Ligand SMILES: Nc1ncnc2c1ncn2[C@@H]1O[C@H](COP(=O)(O)OP(=O)(O)OP(=O)(O)O)[C@@H](O)[C@H]1O
């Protein structure tokens with residue numbers, strides 16, 4: 270998921286709620302557009318949105334790199350199992366939706382997204398859900414991405430420094446421990462800021 | 467501002483794992499700048515967390531301007547701002563401006579008032595140029611200033627800081643210290659950076675869960691150095 274890149278483009282100026290609704294509509298619409306032509310239209314639309322938003326290409330690539338690896342693997346798999354045509358439809362649609370979601374998060378401040386979620390979830394108050402809490406959850410989730418990526422980098426470096434090879438377990442355990450410790454501290458900081466009151 | 471810690475003991479856990487980390491601590495604090503020093507594990511952080519109700523005492527009472535942390539936690543947290551060691555854990559929102567605004571969300575302020583207060587805080591702590599930058603791209607010192615700005619924007623009556631400069635290099639530590647020196651509200655500062663305490667009004671020295679010295683900084687630091695160079699029992 271992308272992080273906000275400030276700007277003044279048309280895409281930046283569309284209200285967050287409209288963008289979120291459009292993304293949802295695109296997600297639902299994708300079910301009915303699962304043809305080569307439909308996918309091409311989706312991809313073209315996604316690229317158009319990114320161009321209009323003037324999202325810097327380098328930032329986009331950096332944010333999408335982890336997803337792209339996954340997309341390539343998926344594409345190869347589908348091409349082998351069900352043929353290139355099917356691979357194009359499935360993977361192309363996935364890619365288009367990822368691009369649209371990235372365009373949303375890169376052109377919309379998180380607080381605006383949080384506000385939309387809080388507003389939309391307002392009626393849930395009656396069944397005991399606190400909309401502010403849902404919004405907070407979204408913000409914390411987005412904020413956690415760079416932190417966990419940073420922790421992962423630290424763990425990897427620590428392993429290299431000790432001359433350890435790539436062992437998934439030696440990587441996962443310290444990463445999980447650090448992430449949990451981080452979560453603990455975040456919880457404490459939230460409590461200190463009176464979030465639970 | 468009056469902080470009253472009265473006969474406080476604190477034990478973490480129970481049964482065979484029980485661990486008493488504060489033993490019958492009593493202290494009245496009214497000074498503008500109060501330092502807290504002591505060895506690792508001597509109970510400083512636990513003491514600090516008592517002051518805003520993050521930790522409730524196992525025995526005794528803690529009152530901030532008359533509000534008991536046990537029965538009146540919300541009122542206490544509104545008055546007492548808390549700044550932690552690790553700025554990454556305190557920053558909640560992805561960008562600088564949003565994080566500062568976050569603390570004001572539930573205060574029922576008008577949009578323009580939030581914007582004005584946030585703008586003033588960003589300018590005061592040298593962050594205006596980074597307002598819309600992702601918080602994770604800031605330097606350690608800037609992150610700590612951001613965490614501080616996010617706490618101070620809510621205008622606490624007292625600020626408690628648990629080793630805010632420990633993860634920072636000397637330059638950034640000085641920057642944070644300068645900001646802290648100019649704050650209008652009383653500050654309780656825990657630190658291993660003893661030179662930060664030179665202008666303080668009062669310094670408490672903790673050892674094994676007790677306050678073993680309480681006085682002006684020069685004396686307290688001397689006592690602490692003496693304590694630390696003695697052979698371990
Ligand atoms: N949540 C907890 N549960 C159990 N034990 C704890 C907890 N928090 C702290 N302790 C223990 O209590 C003792 C005192 O901890 P505290 O964090 O108050 O010390 P400190 O003086 O701040 O030390 P440092 O200089 O290392 O920060 C330590 O031995 C610590 O292991």
Ligand SMILES: [Mg+2]
Nearest residue numbers: 510511512628
């Ligand atoms: Mg501590």
